[in-house]
Amino acid sequence: MSVRGTLWLPGIARRPSPNADERPPRCEIDLLVIHNISLPPGEFGGDHISELFLNRLDPDAHPYFAAIADLRVSAHLLIQRDGTAMQFVPLDRRAWHAGQSRYCGRERCNDFSIGIELEGTDDTEFTTYQYRTLTELTARIQRLFPAITPQRIVGHSEIAPGRKTDPGPCFDWAGYRTRLAALHERDRHGDHA
DSSP: OOOOOOOOOTTTTEOSSSSEOOTTOOOOEEEEEEEEEOOSSTTOOSSHHHHHHHHHHOTTTSSTTHHHHHOOOOOOOOTTTTTTTEEETTTSSSEEESSSSTTTTTGGGGGGGEEEESSTTSSOOHHHHHHHHHHHHHHHHHHHTTOOOOOGEEEEEHHHHTTTTOOTSSSSSHHHHHHHHHHHHHHHTTTTO
């Protein structure tokens, strides 16, 4: 395993966020959490999500931003509407994406999870490009962390029920899982076409 804080995915733009810290000692990474985010809410494009994760969001740029500009949050990865991915936190460090959370009796899901944000909302369809990138990134993450089985890929709503609703009803779980299974099958047979 690499030195902590160096697990950046090759080929993905890096935007190191200060909103991260060390995971607990000997903590196995075995959960992938899928989120959605849009800033301002319901609007896509621009750099506001990155600005939030980098603590650079201008509170005067939009009325909504005044209430969130001081939040200290991050995710490991963000996938924009066009499928472009950015990495904010090395996978072996703890990103601050889950908040108060619980999964299978364990509290503090940030300790043992990887968080991926999709640019979107609960009531907007995600794009084909986003699903393609999400599937590819998931497969890469699972190769690095085999304990993240298909059963241990969840939405934010599953680890913070009543508090969070994302990725929302428009997220196509069945299609995503089917594409992921097909990609793993191709990998097993050495077909990388």
